[in-house]
Amino acid sequence: MSKVSDYVDNLLSRLRNGEVASLARAISLVDSHADVGNALHHAVRPFTGQAEVIGITGPPGAGKSTLINALITELRGQDKRVAVVAVDPSSPISGGSVLGDRTRMGEHTDDPGVFIRSLSARGHLGGLSASVLRVVDLIDAAGWDVVILETVGAGQSETEVAEVADINVVINAPGLGDDVQAIKAGILEIADVLVVNKADSPLAQRTERQLKAMLQLRREESQQVPVVSTIATAGSGIEELVSAIGSQSQSKFNASKSERLLDRTRRLLAQQAAEQLKCWLQGDTSPESASIITAVIEGNCDNEKAITDLIRIRYGAIL
Amino acid sequence: MNQPLTVTSHNLEGSPARALITKIGLDGHDRGSRIVAAYLRDAGMEVIYTPPWQEIQSVVQLALQEDVDLIGISSLATDHLIIPEMMAALREAGLDSVEVFVGGIIPEQERPMLLKAGVRAIFGPGSQRDDIVECAKGLAAESREKKQQAFGG
Numbered sequence: 001m002s003k004v005s006d007y008v009d010n011l012l013s014r015l016r017n018g019e020v021a022s023l024a025r026a027i028s029l030v031d032s033h034a035d036v037g038n039a040l041h042h043a044v045r046p047f048t049g050q051a052e053v054i055g056i057t058g059p060p061g062a063g064k065s066t067l068i069n070a071l072i073t074e075l076r077g078q079d080k081r082v083a084v085v086a087v088d089p090s091s092p093i094s095g096g097s098v099l100g101d102r103t104r105m106g107e108h109t110d111d112p113g114v115f116i117r118s119l120s121a122r123g124h125l126g127g128l129s130a131s132v133l134r135v136v137d138l139i140d141a142a143g144w145d146v147v148i149l150e151t152v153g154a155g156q157s158e159t160e161v162a163e164v165a166d167i168n169v170v171i172n173a174p175g176l177g178d179d180v181q182a183i184k185a186g187i188l189e190i191a192d193v194l195v196v197n198k199a200d201s202p203l204a205q206r207t208e209r210q211l212k213a214m215l216q217l218r219r220e221e222s223q224q225v226p227v228v229s230t231i232a233t234a235g236s237g238i239e240e241l242v243s244a245i246g247s248q249s250q251s252k253f254n255a256s257k258s259e260r261l262l263d264r265t266r267r268l269l270a271q272q273a274a275e276q277l278k279c280w281l282q283g284d285t286s287p288e289s290a291s292i293i294t295a296v297i298e299g300n301c302d303n304e305k306a307i308t309d310l311i312r313i314r315y316g317a318i319l
Numbered sequence: 320m321n322q323p324l325t326v327t328s329h330n331l332e333g334s335p336a337r338a339l340i341t342k343i344g345l346d347g348h349d350r351g352s353r354i355v356a357a358y359l360r361d362a363g364m365e366v367i368y369t370p371p372w373q374e375i376q377s378v379v380q381l382a383l384q385e386d387v388d389l390i391g392i393s394s395l396a397t398d399h400l401i402i403p404e405m406m407a408a409l410r411e412a413g414l415d416s417v418e419v420f421v422g423g424i425i426p427e428q429e430r431p432m433l434l435k436a437g438v439r440a441i442f443g444p445g446s447q448r449d450d451i452v453e454c455a456k457g458l459a460a461e462s463r464e465k466k467q468q469a470f471g472g
Contacts, residue, residue, distance in 0.1 A: 020383050020384060021383050021386075021412075021413060021414075024383055024384050024385065024386035025386055025466075027386065028334075028337075028386045031334065032334030034334075090365075091360060091361070091363075093361075094360065094361050094362065094363045095335060095363045096335060096359065096360035096361060096362060096363040096364050096365060096366065097335075097360060097365050097366065098356055098357070098360050098366045098368050099365060099366065099367045099368065099385075100367075100368045100369075102367070102369070102381075103368065103369055103370055106369065106370070106373075106377070109377045109380050109381060110374070110376055110377055110380055115384055116384055117384055117385060118365075118367055118385060120335065120365045122335075
């Protein structure tokens with residue numbers, strides 16, 4: 001027990017001192033749900049809330065990684081220390097994955113002011129990994145100014161990044177859909193900044209028009225989303241993007257930072273509670289739980305009551 | 320409810336092994352490294368894949384930031400000759416627990432030099448998928464064992 005807290009204390013102080021290897025190890029521990037990872041996350045809590053978290057999402061091949069590469073260059077020019085967490089999907093068959101996002105960010109590998117970490121989604125749906133909120137906290141506590149969060153290639157409903165990031169950038173590739181796609185519910189709604197990447201493509205202007213038209217159909221207070229055109233491979237439009245992110249984050253932060261932190265932490269707890277509860281309920285093979293489940297199968301009990309009962313027999317003593 | 324923080328495990332048991340598959344030097348033939356990356360993915364590992372032409376210091380940074388358990392270097396055009404230099408750089412960065420294996424065209428007479436530098440296994444043409452995967456799994460397990468010992472010590 002004391003050995004573990006010694007280890008956590010040691011890792012924490014090295015992480016706070018900016019040691020990259022310690023941050024990297026800490027992320028592995030948190031990502032693998034090792035108990036020491038939980039203890040570590042608990043320990044970094046007091047040091048979080050400083051970093052600005054920018055979420056980058058969009059469909060596969062839209063240019064997220066390449067745009068992040070250009071963003072890093074721009075932010076480094078402003079002397080900010082930039083961390084990137086890039087999530088790639090895991091195989092539904094083997095559980096393995098090929099994490100290749102940082103391939104596009106290779107020019108920053110040797111810069112000590114840049115930290116890039118690839119995570120596998122490990123079967124988690126929603127565009128991120130289950131551990132990502134805690135990973136961001138670790139990086140935050142290690143003193144990085146900006147954390148850029150890259151989701152897996154997102155479809156229409158992978159909007160989880162909105163719950164983690166302070167500012168959300170949604171990247172669109174030209175020519176992927178018409179104006180009806182643009183007014184659908186989902187990923188476009190979480191954008192604080194919309195980007196049309198590959199702006200040198202012939203269809204880019206049409207995509208930009210569709211997005212702007214979509215914004216005009218919104219309620220007035222949510223119309224103020226800048227649409228920025230970029231060519232990530234050439235670094236074009238990146239300055240505009242950074243300033244759009246800056247002004248959006250200013251107006252958002254003015255709203256109330258403490259409220260947002262409260263929200264973020266509540267979501268983290270709810271997410272962890274759901275995971276834990278699922279784990280416990282699935283592991284409960286007691287005769288009591290079996291009889292409740294049998295009642296569901298036989299149609300004598302509805303799901304909602306069964307769930308309440310299952311929780312009650314497990315936690316009755318505590319609750 | 321104020322439950323004490325119970326810590327029962329500090330290892331990464333059950334979480335997928337992390338492998339860096341890359342190429343150093345000037346050789347651009349990357350089919351082999353892609354095939355091995357896919358093998359390891361299919362074996363349930365998390366593979367950090369990079370394009371060829373990495374510098375030694377970049378490999379060190381990749382291994383550090385990604386906290387990998389093993390590194391696979393593919394070499395088809397004499398780039399294996401700088402692997403001992405890479406091994407030294409890894410050690411210097413404190414990455415002793417990371418295991419390294421090599422694949423590609425490695426002349427018989429140069430294998431001892433690599434093994435002496437700390438390379439754990441070498442796979443030439445005609446190597447079988449299962450052999451590569453088994454070896455990688457074993458090396459990853461050894462790497463984690465070392466990390467675990469570092470914790471205990």
